[in-house]
Amino acid sequence: xxxxxxxxxxxxxxxxxxxxxxxxxxxxxxxxxxxxxxxxxxxxxxxxxxxxxxxxxxxxxxxxxxxxxxxxxxxxxxxxxxxxxxxxxxxxxxxxxxxxxxxxxxxxxxxxx
Amino acid sequence: xxxxxxxxxxxxxxxxxxxxxxxxxxxxxxxxxxxxxxxxxxxxxxxxxxxxxxxxxxxxxxxxxxxxxxxxxxxxxxxxxxxxxxxxxxxxxxxxxxxxxxxxxxxxxxxxxx
Numbered sequence: 001x002x003x004x005x006x007x008x009x010x011x012x013x014x015x016x017x018x019x020x021x022x023x024x025x026x027x028x029x030x031x032x033x034x035x036x037x038x039x040x041x042x043x044x045x046x047x048x049x050x051x052x053x054x055x056x057x058x059x060x061x062x063x064x065x066x067x068x069x070x071x072x073x074x075x076x077x078x079x080x081x082x083x084x085x086x087x088x089x090x091x092x093x094x095x096x097x098x099x100x101x102x103x104x105x106x107x108x109x110x111x112x113x
Numbered sequence: 114x115x116x117x118x119x120x121x122x123x124x125x126x127x128x129x130x131x132x133x134x135x136x137x138x139x140x141x142x143x144x145x146x147x148x149x150x151x152x153x154x155x156x157x158x159x160x161x162x163x164x165x166x167x168x169x170x171x172x173x174x175x176x177x178x179x180x181x182x183x184x185x186x187x188x189x190x191x192x193x194x195x196x197x198x199x200x201x202x203x204x205x206x207x208x209x210x211x212x213x214x215x216x217x218x219x220x221x222x223x224x225x226x227x
Contacts, residue, residue, distance in 0.1 A: 032212045043117075043204055043218030044156075051213045089156065093212040100169055101146060101206070101216050105155035 002027045004090050006104035013080055014112050021075040021107050023064075023090035031094035033057075033066055033073040038087040038106070047075075047088070085111045119205050119219035126226055131193040134222045137186055138207030146216065147180055147190050148204040156204075162188065163210065195226045 007022040025031065032051045036044040048057030053068035062077045073090060090104040118137040126132050138145050147159040160170040165182045173180070177196070182188040192199055202223050208216040 034215075036216075041220075043220050044206075044216075045218065046215045049213070049215070095212050099144065099163070099210070099212050100158060100161045101208070102158065103148075103156045 002031065002092060002094050002100075002102045004092055004102055004104035006088075006090050006107050009087075009106070010108040010110060012110045012112065015082055016079045017111075019075070019077040019080045019084075019109070021088055021090075021109070023073045023075065023104060025071050025073065025090070025092050027071075027092055027094045029094045030068075031092040033064070034091040034093070034101075035062070035064055035073070035075050036089040036091060036103070038089065040086075044089060080109075080111050082111045082113050085109055117205055117207050117217050117219035119203075119222050121222060122220065123223045124225070126195055126224070128196055128226055129194045130226075131191065132195045132199075132224060132226075134190040134203050134205075134224070136188045136190070136205030136219060138188070138205070139217055140186065141209065142207035142217075143185075143210040144208045144216075145182060145188050146206045146208075147188070148206065150202045150204060150221070151200075159190070159203075192224075195224075197226045200225050 003026045034049045035047040037047045038044045048059040050057040050066035056065045087106045089106045120135045145162045149157045159172045160180045162182045180190045202221045204221045206216040206218045208214045
């Protein structure tokens with residue numbers, strides 16, 4: 001079945017550092033890919049998405065490119081801020097998977113000033 | 114729209130008691146998901162409805178868990194009897210039908226079973 005694997009956390013960086021959170025997926029069809037973010041005490045909210053190969057999703061300085069050849073959707077940001085501290089989830093939705101939304105295990109990010 | 118509304122926000126109950134969690138999805142959304150989040154297991158999909166019909170309940174841990182969606186604006190997740198290992202944050206999410214559409218999450222119900 002469909003699955004998503006994220007890099008293990010937690011990740012701790014200093015402010016203005018470069019961020020990469022790795023995400024790879026397994027899907028039977030051609031999924032849409034998402035990154036969601038969860039701030040403390042809240043539900044998840046969409047950060048960005050990409051719906052086909054080579055698409056780049058971007059929002060709030062974060063970017064991720066849909067790489068079909070490596071089945072990856074890594075999240076990057078050039079200069080992180082303290083306010084980016086949160087848990088980040090990679091997810092996919094696949095027509096062959098009955099359109100259910102499958103999440104990775106999440107990566108906790110802490111940014112120190 | 115007020116977003117996905119879950120109730121209660123917090124629930125503390127004794128082992129063996131019945132617990133009912135409630136969710137009101139965003140109007141017009143055809144798909145509804147129930148997830149459970151714990152430190153050990155992360156975010157697990159419990160059940161997924163489309164047009165009020167359960168499509169995939171393979172994530173429901175055991176017969177103690179049941180979910181219903183009697184109409185497009187209301188869903189419940191029931192645990193009977195509850196056990197301490199059911200302690201978690203339970204999220205409801207809804208989205209329009211389609212693989213590309215954004216899912217909107219409620220703020221969750223934090224369940225503690227003592």
